[in-house]
Amino acid sequence: MLKILKYSFYDLMRSRWSYVYFAFYLILGFVLLFLNNDVPKAVITLMNIIIVLVPLIGTIFGVMYYYNSKEFTELLLAQPIRRSTIFMGQYLGVGLSLTLSLVLGLGIPFLLYGLLRSNAIWDFSLLLITGSFLTLIFVALAFNIAASNENKIKGFGYAVLLWLFLAVIYDGIFLLTLILFDSYPLDTFALIGSMLNPIDLSRTLILLKLDISALLGYTGAIFKQFFGTNLGLFISMAVLVLWTLIPVMLLKYKTQRKDF
Amino acid sequence: MIQITDVHKKFGRNEVLKGLDLSIGTGGIIAVLGPNGSGKTTLIKSILGMVLMDRGKISVMNKSVKTHWDYRKEINYLPQIANFPGNLKVKELMEMIMDLRQKPANSTELIQRFGLVPHLDKKLSNLSGGTKQKVNLVLAFMFDSPLIILDEPTTGLDPAALIQLKKLLEGERDKGKTILISSHILRFVEEMADEIVYLLEGKIYFQGPIKALKEKTGQNDFEHAIAAIAPKEDHA
Numbered sequence: 001m002l003k004i005l006k007y008s009f010y011d012l013m014r015s016r017w018s019y020v021y022f023a024f025y026l027i028l029g030f031v032l033l034f035l036n037n038d039v040p041k042a043v044i045t046l047m048n049i050i051i052v053l054v055p056l057i058g059t060i061f062g063v064m065y066y067y068n069s070k071e072f073t074e075l076l077l078a079q080p081i082r083r084s085t086i087f088m089g090q091y092l093g094v095g096l097s098l099t100l101s102l103v104l105g106l107g108i109p110f111l112l113y114g115l116l117r118s119n120a121i122w123d124f125s126l127l128l129i130t131g132s133f134l135t136l137i138f139v140a141l142a143f144n145i146a147a148s149n150e151n152k153i154k155g156f157g158y159a160v161l162l163w164l165f166l167a168v169i170y171d172g173i174f175l176l177t178l179i180l181f182d183s184y185p186l187d188t189f190a191l192i193g194s195m196l197n198p199i200d201l202s203r204t205l206i207l208l209k210l211d212i213s214a215l216l217g218y219t220g221a222i223f224k225q226f227f228g229t230n231l232g233l234f235i236s237m238a239v240l241v242l243w244t245l246i247p248v249m250l251l252k253y254k255t256q257r258k259d260f
Numbered sequence: 261m262i263q264i265t266d267v268h269k270k271f272g273r274n275e276v277l278k279g280l281d282l283s284i285g286t287g288g289i290i291a292v293l294g295p296n297g298s299g300k301t302t303l304i305k306s307i308l309g310m311v312l313m314d315r316g317k318i319s320v321m322n323k324s325v326k327t328h329w330d331y332r333k334e335i336n337y338l339p340q341i342a343n344f345p346g347n348l349k350v351k352e353l354m355e356m357i358m359d360l361r362q363k364p365a366n367s368t369e370l371i372q373r374f375g376l377v378p379h380l381d382k383k384l385s386n387l388s389g390g391t392k393q394k395v396n397l398v399l400a401f402m403f404d405s406p407l408i409i410l411d412e413p414t415t416g417l418d419p420a421a422l423i424q425l426k427k428l429l430e431g432e433r434d435k436g437k438t439i440l441i442s443s444h445i446l447r448f449v450e451e452m453a454d455e456i457v458y459l460l461e462g463k464i465y466f467q468g469p470i471k472a473l474k475e476k477t478g479q480n481d482f483e484h485a486i487a488a489i490a491p492k493e494d495h496a
Binding site: 070258 | 332335357359
């Protein structure tokens with residue numbers, strides 16, 4: 001698998017888009033830090049961008065890579081290599097190269113700014129960790145969608161719809177239910193609801209870490225009680241891991257039963 | 261070498277292979293013929309495990325295709341459409357396949373044979389169709405495997421390359437290898453094949469040497485014999 005990973009990674013590293021993505025974060029990091037001069041504020045702005053942009057880029061890159069490497073995949077399938085090896089290698093190749101762009105692109109300006117000496121290091125690490133998870137989750141989801149749709153346009157459409165749903169529509173529905181049922185106790189519902197969407201989960205995790213939960217009102221207090229503890233953090237991380245593992249397993253299952 | 265029993269395959273509603281039985285021995289060139297859509301590529305891809313059959317059993321060198329994957333170590337395969345990752349150079353692609361297969365390869369001789377030396381540093385997306393097919397052929401022949409499967413090997417080749425391909429095939433046959441070819445070019449098949457397999461509507465209509473086919477149909481000409489083998493309604 002390492003060989004496939006190596007070639008996929010190498011292939012992506014030669015594509016212009018990886019550098020554009022990397023450069024974007026690099027510039028973003030520098031601009032936010034050196035114009036703002038305030039690490040916690042920069043982390044919040046970054047969070048707002050990362051939460052929306054990382055899933056979108058992961059989805060688009062994942063779908064594009066799967067369709068573009070179709071011939072390469074077919075060439076590999078005729079070689080003495082396990083199917084699961086081929087697809088896991090490609091998945092990790094895309095996922096890791098995007099994660100690398102994110103971590104390096106944001107990490108370098110923050111390190112130069114003197115992050116290690118500031119208190120924001122934990123908030124910032126959490127931001128990078130959730131960003132990496134979001135990348136891995138959405139690339140896996142995108143691979144699943146691409147593998148189940150031979151038609152590129154359809155696959156692309158479904159992938160973007162999925163992103164739109166999780167990034168925007170889900171929140172709308174969630175909010176609407178909270179308003180509609182606001183005479184009922186909704187604490188548990190709100191907790192579970194934000195757990196079920198990896199984007200919401202990441203946002204909540206970071207917001208609470210930043211100690212601005214007062215903004216969230218009464219529910220914020222409950223959230224703080226839950227997510228603020230080690231157990232809450234642990235469960236949230238476990239949910240993010242599940243969000244990564246389930247689509248990966250599904251991808252493995254799907255490709256094992258597909259004709260090429 | 262290859263044992264195929266009662267293989268069925270459907271794509272949606274389209275039943276491509278309908279209980280196909282075929283046994284291919286060791287050594288010689290076997291041509292798989294049949295009209296468009298008769299299931300030639302599906303058959304080849306089933307042998308390679310790229311298409312998963314619905315029912316039936318295929319074994320290559322006594323290893324079941326379904327449960328093993330390492331039988332592909334013994335197969336060299338030439339895909340029908342020569343498409344490769346576009347941003348790789350020819351040389352890099354060859355090195356990559358060698359790296360993946362971990363087998364000794366004699367690519368230098370083949371590269372010279374097909375005149376690919378000036379193209380080695382070009383990107384695959386910049387090559388013409390015929391040159392891509394030559395790269396495809398080098399990849400298919402550079403390893404020493406007992407079974408070689410070629411899907412339409414003559415597509416896009418110029419006459420000089422075609423002669424080289426024929427020589428190459430004869431050389432491999434003399435080494436005692438089993439070569440499975442699917443082709444539409446009857447002259448090529450008549451010249452090269454020791455045995456033909458005629459596929460029609462997902463079943464084997466005829467298997468045997470060309471001479472036996474001519475005797476069976478009472479035709480002297482190979483093309484006419486092929487035409488005569490199929491039921492008449494298919495030639496309306």
